[in-house]
Amino acid sequence: MTTGETERDYIQSIERGFAVLRAFDADRPSPTLAEIAAATELSRPTVRRILITLQKLGYVHGAEGRWRLTPRVLSIAQHYSTSNSITDVAQPHLLELAENTEESASLSALDGTEVVYIGRVPVRRIMSVNVALGTRVPAYATSMGRVLLAWAPANELDRVIEAGLPRHTRHTITDPIGLRQELRRVRSQGWAIVASEIEEGVIAVSAPVRDQSGAVVAALASATSSGRSDVETLRREVMPVVVRTAQRISEDLGLKAVPGHESTSKEFEGFF
Structure with missing residues (x-):
């Protein structure tokens, strides 16, 4: 409370x-x-x-x-969309990202230990589960979740770890220390790539979206499959596009200047 x-x-x-x-x-x-x-x-x-x-x-x-x-019940989701400008602001950028990469583009927000899709432009079905608005996935094992957790207050990450880090594939990071180290890397570089941790063959890259105050309020992602690309190609060709697109969304939300990767806010002291 x-x-x-x-x-x-x-x-x-x-x-x-x-x-x-x-x-x-x-x-x-x-x-x-x-x-x-x-x-x-x-x-x-x-x-x-x-x-x-x-x-x-x-x-x-x-x-x-x-x-x-x-x-x-759909009216509840509609009220969220109409009362949160981020979804309307991000939609044209999602469309542009999907067109530029020829892959699905998504926007998500952190909700407890999970991330929830609040915006999406699907290009092709890459996962065995249906990914639609409102879909929830574990934060710790997804690129969007790691971006959101990397800039979240320390107690948010503690809550995720306390809830458990079950293994989804042989690549899933399930060790709390390993997860903290990975989040430190994400926060330092300003983006996250996760490959085959939530589902074999699924690769995604994400970057933070910030509001007017500079707080990370959402994560932007581009996802593909190992049959179409690989981690190095995603890092070299897609990551810069995702980062630039996330910055443009942030600017449209009122951010005057994108802050550096490392926050100096006391809110995050003791995170690692």
């Missing part, structure tokens, strides 16, 4: 309501009440009351013992 907040300010029923909404995913598109209760670790009576409330509000629909989200 932030300064001035107390436990009395915390509304647990809202937390539980969102937990129920998050229980709907690709593995559970139309779960039963029991499946939602198991996924959320809430009691069945509690889940039933929440589902009935969400149905009355129009966010879910129940039939024959199963529940589905309704299109109304």
Whole structure:
């Protein structure tokens, strides 16, 4: 909780309501009440009351013992897009990046231990999972996540490490010390390349996007496959384009001058 907040300010029923909404995913598109209760670790009576409330509000629909989200939930994402200028500002730059590289371009933000896609121009399907707006991936094993973690406050990285660093491929960095070292390198050079750590054959390069104050608020990425390119080619040919594009987005967000790679802010002291 932030300064001035107390436990009395915390509304647990809202937390539980969102937990129920998050229980709907690709593995559970139309779960039963029991499946939602198991996924959320809430009691069945509690889940039933929440589902009935969400149905009355129009966010879910129940039939024959199963529940589905309704299109109304999309309005939440729409409100995010319309209230955050970064997505509108970045979109033409994403299009230009995708055209210049002939590869998919993405914009993401850090949310807890994961990064969430908030902007994307797909060129070809390079991953076995569908990458769409709202898709979440582990921060520690992706180029976007490493860019965001490299400039995040120390407690954000601590939270990621405490949650665990499971291995996705044989290349995934799972050692906390190794991850901290890699983030130090990312912060020093100003960009990140990750190859085959979240999925074999997937290579991506990312750079930070900053707001008017200079704070890193998003990560811009270009992704390809090992069948089309390699790390050295990405570093030599694509990385400069991604960095320049991220700088232009930052300038459009009001940044007057792109700061140096190393921050002197006390906020980051003790990060490594």
